[in-house]
Amino acid sequence: MSKIIEVRGLSKSYIINHEGKESYTALRDVIAQKAKKIFSFPNWKSTNKTQEEFWALKDIDFDIEQGDRVGIIGRNGAGKSTLLKILSRITEPTNGSIKIKGRIASLLEVGTGFHPELSGRENIYLNGAILGMSRTEIKKHFDAIVDFAEVERFLDTPVKRYSSGMYVRLAFAVAAHLEPEILIVDEVLAVGDAQFQKKCLGKMEDVSKNEGRTVLFVSHNMGVVSQLCTSAILLNKGKIDFNGKVASVVDKYLRNQSATNDFAYNESIKGLKPNFIDSIKIKNTEQQYISSFSFDQHIVIEFCCKINNYTPDLLIGIGMQDKSNSRVFTVVKEIDFFMDNSTDQFRGELTLPKSLFAPNMYSFVFALWTKMGVIHDVAENVCIISIHDNGTSLAAFEGADYGSVIINPNWKSI
């Protein structure tokens, strides 16, 4: 394995003007300001203009080996896009250096330079040239591109008449047939229908695994990153937080991102009910209180109830709901299981099985009631958690509704 990209001390700063609302400078304003300066006293400082230096990237170092598939992850504003823009030479670094071996092609947008008036055929050539393909290369791949995009019938139709799906398919097809040593991809997979996304993912995997290309991939979709990449770089506020194997980086990202979301009973109404649910906390098996879990992590629910008026047939029920408030499961337990007679409260823990619940957002319902059906306390829609995909078999369909559980059945050909 040889180093294909070497980044040392890379920084990029932008100057932010807090002066006006316009996104661009108008010559009119510049002249007006200059005139103001001439006609005003020298010590009369213009106070409405404040400039601020903003470091989008600060002292980044990393190496990428040939054939690596590297995910670049981080929150919005962490500097991912800036890094990609510098790597693809759209903008220059302020400090530091990047050394690259081989041809680099970047795919920061699907269908860059597509012209709506031109036909599909013409746009293949146009887009190909923009992405850095030569005419002979495009000719060589032309049939494969058309085949991949499934648009043969509309080749001579202007792309403005294409459906958005066809448009995206054609655009990705051109990009997928690029043959650079290094491919930079920015969230382009977030478009298109699930089936096509799957196809794109497959193609990208193919490109890097079988053809030995290096891929840099930016995404918010942790499932896809985990599935596609071998290593990852976690950016945070322009700096590298963590750089290593994809699973550990994704885990760290999710752990950083998740705040706790405890439920606690409103103090002021505590006295109104004799028996109530006092607090609920969600944690992982390492006793960390988080709200964002990866698919293969156990979810542990820690709860505490106050029982001032004990009745022997009291039950606690816990239910999980999906985003549309449909019940995923309900479990019930007699509180006698937790209670010892010395105190007026009990604590309990419920550990949910891992690798079962489909990546999505879920909330919980808690209830204390008696076997006779008398409800003592209910807490609904509390402790919202998210389960992230870190490489399930359905990762490519993340966001689509494929049910609330992922099972691993036995398939058999008969």
Place this chain on the structure above:
Amino acid sequence: MKNTKSNNEDWDLVLESGRADKHYWKDLWRYRELFYILSWRDIKVRYKQTVLGAAWSIIRPLLTTIIFTIVFSKIAKLDNPGNAPYALMVFAGMLPWQFFSNALSESSNSLIGNANLITKVYFPRLIIPASSVITSLVDFAISFLILIVMMFWYQYIPSWHIVFLPIFILLAFMCAFGVGLYLTAVNVKYRDFRYIIPFIIQFGLYITPVGFSSSVIGEKWKFLYALNPMVGIIDGFRWCILGDPMKWSSFIFSFSVIIIFLMIGITYFRKMEKSFADNI
């Protein structure tokens, strides 16, 4: 430090602040196919989107020529030093002027018009204004056909000087490109600058000998007048096509101004180029 320097040769590309200059002209050559295809796109789209299409580049210069001939020849009664018909003289000046003004307005808006490319893909940005000037060259070629028709109409045989015409076309190209480069770079930084461009073009028409011969200008002013680069180019066109007398001494001035404009244009464009993606 020394160590890293010697290693630099192993790398195909080194990105550092201010380093982009090094490979620029090599890159420009490498991206020539993109230049062809962008020019082709601009031409194709231009004639696809308009109803009259190519007819526009015939109607416009023809109508202007008729009006100029009436105004300057019949009403103002300016004289024509050559022996060609007045309308032909006007048209020989109209050709490079139309080319220049089209190329200038196209190229000065070219960067803004291709903002989506600039923020998403790397290539030498010089390609964009260059390809937009090419589009105007196609218009020029179509208008040139009218000149041939007019030649037949007036039964006028061009002088042998016409073999030098490509040189003056190239000069007109350089002039429009030089000024266009400067304007399009300014346009990225100051967006209201585009309102000034039509004014520059209109103003230029008045100080350029399109509807009259440059010999109308007195001896005293002719060198000053030649500082307008289009004066030398139009004189050259008339010398080539009509065989009008050529004032080489003042042409030197026009020629120098064209070279200076081109150099300023390229220098300024190269200086601003790094920040295009951040400013656009």
